[in-house]
Amino acid sequence: MTTPFRSVNPVSLTAAPVVGNPPSSLAVGARGIVKVFGVGDARTQALKGADFEASEGELHLIVGPSGCGKTTLLSVLAGTLSSDQGEVNLFGTRLTGLSSSEVTRFRCRHIGFIFQQFNLIPTLSLVENVSVPLLLNGAGRRDAEAKAAERLRQVGLAGRERQLPTQLSGGQQQRVAIARALVHEPRLVICDEPTSALDSMTGHQIMELLSTAAKAPGRCVLIVTHDPRIYGYADRISVMEDGRVTHVHAGASLSSYIHSENRS
Amino acid sequence: MFLLALKMLLGDRAKYWMLVGGLAFSSLLMTQQYSVFQGLMSWTTSHMRNMRASIWVVESRVEQVNESKAMRDTDVNRVRSVEGVDFAVPLFQGVLKARTADGSDKMIQMIGLHSGTLYGRPPRMIEGDIAQLRLPNSVVIDTLAMEGTRLGSGMGRPLRVGDVFEINDREARVVGICQTERHFFGYPYVFSSYDQALQYSPRQRKMLSMILAEPKPGWDTAEVAQRIMRETGLRAFTVPQLEASTIRWVWNNTGIPISFLTTIVLGFVVGVAVCGQTFYSFVLENLRNLGALKAMGASNGLLAGMLLFQAMIVGLIGFGMGIGLTALFGLTVAQSGQPPFKADAAFVFQSLAAVLVICALAALFGIRRVAKLEPAIVFRG
Ligand SMILES: Nc1ncnc2c1ncn2[C@@H]1O[C@H](COP(=O)(O)OP(=O)(O)O)[C@@H](O)[C@H]1O
Ligand SMILES: [Mg+2]
Numbered sequence A: 001m002t003t004p005f006r007s008v009n010p011v012s013l014t015a016a017p018v019v020g021n022p023p024s025s026l027a028v029g030a031r032g033i034v035k036v037f038g039v040g041d042a043r044t045q046a047l048k049g050a051d052f053e054a055s056e057g058e059l060h061l062i063v064g065p066s067g068c069g070k071t072t073l074l075s076v077l078a079g080t081l082s083s084d085q086g087e088v089n090l091f092g093t094r095l096t097g098l099s100s101s102e103v104t105r106f107r108c109r110h111i112g113f114i115f116q117q118f119n120l121i122p123t124l125s126l127v128e129n130v131s132v133p134l135l136l137n138g139a140g141r142r143d144a145e146a147k148a149a150e151r152l153r154q155v156g157l158a159g160r161e162r163q164l165p166t167q168l169s170g171g172q173q174q175r176v177a178i179a180r181a182l183v184h185e186p187r188l189v190i191c192d193e194p195t196s197a198l199d200s201m202t203g204h205q206i207m208e209l210l211s212t213a214a215k216a217p218g219r220c221v222l223i224v225t226h227d228p229r230i231y232g233y234a235d236r237i238s239v240m241e242d243g244r245v246t247h248v249h250a251g252a253s254l255s256s257y258i259h260s261e262n263r264s
Numbered sequence B: 001m002f003l004l005a006l007k008m009l010l011g012d013r014a015k016y017w018m019l020v021g022g023l024a025f026s027s028l029l030m031t032q033q034y035s036v037f038q039g040l041m042s043w044t045t046s047h048m049r050n051m052r053a054s055i056w057v058v059e060s061r062v063e064q065v066n067e068s069k070a071m072r073d074t075d076v077n078r079v080r081s082v083e084g085v086d087f088a089v090p091l092f093q094g095v096l097k098a099r100t101a102d103g104s105d106k107m108i109q110m111i112g113l114h115s116g117t118l119y120g121r122p123p124r125m126i127e128g129d130i131a132q133l134r135l136p137n138s139v140v141i142d143t144l145a146m147e148g149t150r151l152g153s154g155m156g157r158p159l160r161v162g163d164v165f166e167i168n169d170r171e172a173r174v175v176g177i178c179q180t181e182r183h184f185f186g187y188p189y190v191f192s193s194y195d196q197a198l199q200y201s202p203r204q205r206k207m208l209s210m211i212l213a214e215p216k217p218g219w220d221t222a223e224v225a226q227r228i229m230r231e232t233g234l235r236a237f238t239v240p241q242l243e244a245s246t247i248r249w250v251w252n253n254t255g256i257p258i259s260f261l262t263t264i265v266l267g268f269v270v271g272v273a274v275c276g277q278t279f280y281s282f283v284l285e286n287l288r289n290l291g292a293l294k295a296m297g298a299s300n301g302l303l304a305g306m307l308l309f310q311a312m313i314v315g316l317i318g319f320g321m322g323i324g325l326t327a328l329f330g331l332t333v334a335q336s337g338q339p340p341f342k343a344d345a346a347f348v349f350q351s352l353a354a355v356l357v358i359c360a361l362a363a364l365f366g367i368r369r370v371a372k373l374e375p376a377i378v379f380r381g
Helices: A010-014 A070-078 A100-110 A126-136 A141-154 A170-182 A200-214 A228-233 A251-263 B002-011 B013-044 B046-051 B074-080 B130-134 B194-200 B221-232 B239-253 B256-285 B287-295 B300-336 B345-372 B375-379
Strands: A026-037 A044-055 A058-063 A085-090 A111-114 A188-192 A220-224 A236-241 A244-250 B055-058 B085-099 B105-113 B124-128 B138-142 B164-167 B170-179 B189-193 B210-215 B235-238
Touching: A026 A070, A026 A220, A044 A058, A044 A070, A044 A085, A044 A220, A044 A236, A044 A244, A058 A070, A058 A200, A058 A228, A070 A085, A070 A188, A070 A220, A070 B375, A100 A111, A111 A170, A126 A141, A126 A170, A126 B002, A141 A170, A170 A188, A170 A200, A188 A200, A200 A220, A200 A228, A228 A251, A236 A251, A244 A251, B002 B013, B002 B300, B013 B046, B013 B239, B013 B256, B013 B300, B013 B345, B046 B239, B055 B221, B074 B085, B074 B210, B074 B221, B085 B194, B085 B221, B105 B194, B124 B130, B130 B138, B130 B170, B130 B189, B170 B189, B170 B194, B189 B194, B210 B221, B221 B235, B235 B239, B239 B256, B256 B287, B256 B300, B256 B345, B287 B300, B287 B345, B287 B375, B300 B345
Parallel strands: A058 A220, A058 A236, A111 A188, A188 A220, B105 B189, B138 B170
Antiparallel strands: A026 A044, A026 A085, A236 A244, B055 B210, B055 B235, B085 B105, B085 B164, B085 B210, B124 B170, B138 B189, B164 B170
C-alpha cells in the first residue's frame, strides 16, 4: 500500500527549493482539490481547485486569511475529509483511490495529529493518552506505555506520566499532544493552529519541538496557522486565498515574505 | 483500547452512576417482580407437592388442581378397574371454617385422605404420627395453622399436639404437625381421614373431590392416565400435566400474569430509556474525543466495540447490584414466606441476558452517532 522507506535527499533539506521547482522527494502532493459544503443557499465552496506539494524532511506552513480553506485543505490532505474532486498522494500512495477503511488504516499507521484544542482525553492519564496511537496500531499495553513514557520524557514531561491532562497548563498539554502525534513514528504530522491557544513563549517552545520532529528522515510536518510569529520555523510556506494555494515561498522568497509579514 | 474505553466511562462519575443505578433499578424491578410472580405461580400448584400423588383424577370439566367438582363415590371403583392402575383412593379437598379456642372463625384448607393408605399425605411430619389420623376426630395441621393468627388464636402460644379446636361444631384434636408448601389461597392445611373430612364438611349429595391413583410398577404414568380418561370419561392428569394445566388456567383466567408482565416490561423499557439517554449523552459529550480517536485511525468497528464494551460492563455491574438487591429481598421475605419468591439459576441467566440486551440497545444509539461522525470535526473550533 505504501512505498518502501526512502532515504531523504540531503539536498532537499539544506538547499531549499526555489518557487516553482519540483521538490526532490515528494511527501504530499495534491492537485485540483475541490470541496463543497452544504447545498442551495448554504452552499460554500471551501476549496476551488487547490494544488499543494510538500517534501520529506520539511516543516511546511499553510497560511492565509480566516475562512480561506486552510483547515479544509488540511483535512483533505490528512484523509479525514473526502474531497469532491482532485487527487491526493501521500508518500506515493494515492489516497483518493483507497476505500474509506483503507484510508483509516493509512491514517492510523502513517499520520500523527495535533489539534488546536489539544483534544487529549480528560479521564486518561498522560501516558495512556500518548499510548493511544500505538494501541490503535495493535501494540500491547505494556509496550505502548513504555514507549509513551519515553516520548513524554522527550517533550520534558518525565515523572508526570500518571497525571491527568487537566492538571497541566495549555503548553504542557500541547507537548503531550506532540508526544502522542509522534509516538508511532508517523511519516506525516498534521497540525491545525498548534500555537494559537498558547502564549508567545510557549508557542516558540512548541515550534522548536515540531521543527526537530520534522528533521526525522522521511517525515513531513504540515502546519496550518495564521500566527506570523512562527513563520520563521518554516522550510516552506504555502499561502492560500479563497480556496486556492496562490503562492509558495521557499529560500530567498521565504525570507522576504516572512520579513514583510512580520512588519505588517 | 478496551481498558481505556472503560476508564473513559469510569472517569465520568455522574454518568457512570446514573447508568449503573438505572440498570440496577431496572434489574431489581424485573428480577424481583419475576421472582414474586414465579413464587405466586408455584403457590398455585403447591397441592401437588403437598400431596404427591402420581395420577390426579378429576371431574371432566376440571382444569386445575385448586378446583374440584364433586364426583360420584362409584367413580373410585371405576378408576380402580382400569388396567395399569395399582390403586386408586378418594380425596376430599375443600375450604372449611374452623373455630379456635377464643371462638373466632378461621378458614382452613381441609384435605381428607384415604384412611387405609393415607395416600396423598404430606411429605414431612414435624411432630406426631400421621397414622393417628385413623382415630376419630383427629387432624394433622401444618406449621402455618399453629400460628396465633390462625388456629392458635386465643391460645397465647402456638397450637400443639393434643390441642383441640372445632370444625363445623365437631371436635378436631391435633395429633401431628406437618410441613407444607404454602398454598395460593393462603389457608393453612388441615389433614384428616377421608371419612372424617366428610363429617367436618356440610353434607352434600356428592362429596368426592378427586381420586388419587398410582400406576402399577413398570407402567407409564402418562399412559395409565390416558387409559383412565378413555375408560371412565373422567379427566386424569400426571403431575407435569396438571401443573401445566393449572398454570395455563391462571394465565387464562386471572389478571396476575398480565399485571406482573406489565411491570417487568416496564422495568425493561425504563432500563432502555434511562440507559439509552444517559449513554447517548455520554457519547455526545465525548464526541470530540471520539472524533480525535477516529482521526487517529480508530475504525467504526473498533469504536462500536468500545462503546458496546462500556455498555456491557456497566450492564454487568448494574445487574449485579440489581440481582443482589433482589436476593436480599428474597432472603428477607423467606422468613415469612410472603410475598412468595422463587428464583433459580436459569432465571438469573435469563435476566442477565435481558439486561445485556438493554445495554446493547442503549449503546446502539451512540454507535450510530459515532458511525456518522466526520473525523474532520476535531479540526473545527
Ligand atoms: N463543515 C462545514 N460545513 C459548512 N461549511 C464549512 C464547513 N467547514 C468549513 N466550512 C466553510 O468553508 C470555508 C473554509 O473554512 P476553513 O477551511 O475552516 O477555513 P480556515 O481554516 O482557513 O479558516 C469557510 O467559509 C467555512 O465557513
Ligand atoms: Mg481553520
